[in-house]
Amino acid sequence: QSLEKPGSAVAMATLIRVAVEGLKYIKAVDSLVNELIKLGYPSLLASITSVPLDFLGDFLRTIPGILLDLRKKPDKVKEACDVLMKETMPRRIILTSKSTGFVLIPLHLNEYLSPKFYYEFYWPHLKRIITDLYNQGVKCQVAFEGRHDAYLESILELPKGWGIALFEKTDVRKAKKVLEGHTCVMGGIPPTLLLNATPKEVEDYVRKLLEEVMPGGGFILSTSTAIPAEVPPENVKSVINAVEKYGVYRR
Incomplete structure (x- = not known):
């Protein structure tokens, strides 16, 4: 009011x-x-940054607003993104001094953009941020929120070993096949599984997933988003037990 x-x-x-x-x-x-x-x-919260277009949508224009801006005044959007890159890059460098060599980058607009807008307004800045930090000896953990299927192969343009790709809705099996040997893939456990399944169902799911993604390494098992407070503790314990049981590399 x-x-x-x-x-x-x-x-x-x-x-x-x-x-x-x-x-x-x-x-x-x-x-x-x-x-x-x-x-x-150390926490990843000590070193978190964002893509300029996400910053505009999250804090200044709203997501519907920035999507309209892309169509109505793309030149202004591009100018604003360039200014943000220039002004915030030094801060990214300062923040990394607090970290253990990792910077968290959560993505928001990636799922909303057409290929034209993604490759013109979004990917160039994300690629530059990751590459510049990598060249300083700092790696990134990028949270590819939503579905990133359409742009998986763009990740191969980054330096090999640049960091970790956490996927929310993109199937980690598919991501692993595309990025194997280039990018460490993270995720695989949807929160809905932990909310609704029995401990035995959770164990079976983790076992089957690990059978598919463990070979060759380069995979970190985790929830695709934060664990909801309503998740039964026994289901979280079931994940841990399953990893200890099935997630060990045998020589």
């Missing part, structure tokens, strides 16, 4: 209060991350 009248004194005061609370949150997270680093448990 406080934001019903944009530009009013009430709305502006509300936005200021929101900003103050947001800064408190950021300060608390930063403090926690730094304490964990001191204890020897």
Whole structure:
């Protein structure tokens, strides 16, 4: 209700209060991350960045807004992305000094874009960020949110061994076949499985998946997104037990 009248004194005061609370949150997270680093448990949250187009959609224009902008004023979008690349690259370098050599890059708009928009407005910046960091000795963990099937082969344009590709909806079996020997693939366990399956069903799923993706290495088993709070603990334990039972390389 406080934001019903944009530009009013009430709305502006509300936005200021929101900003103050947001800064408190950021300060608390930063403090926690730094304490964990001191204890020897660095977090990817210490070094996180984004593709310029994602930044515009997430924080400035909304996703529907930036998708319309791509069609109505592509030159402005391209100019804004170039400015963000220029202004934020130094910060990426600073942030990496806190990390253990990894930077987290969550992707949001990749699933929404046509091949034309992906290769014109999105991929060049993502490729440059990953490559520049790699050349500094820093690797990336990229969270390919949504389905990235249409653009899997573009990842092969990156330097071999650039980092880890975490897939949310793309089948990791398919990703492993395309990227084997070039990129480490991560994921494979959908949260819906942990929410709805029995511990025995979870074990059987993990066993079958590992049988397919373990050969040749280059795979990290994980959930494709964060584990929901509602997941039964016994299902998480079943994943761990299955990995210890079936996920060991025998000489």
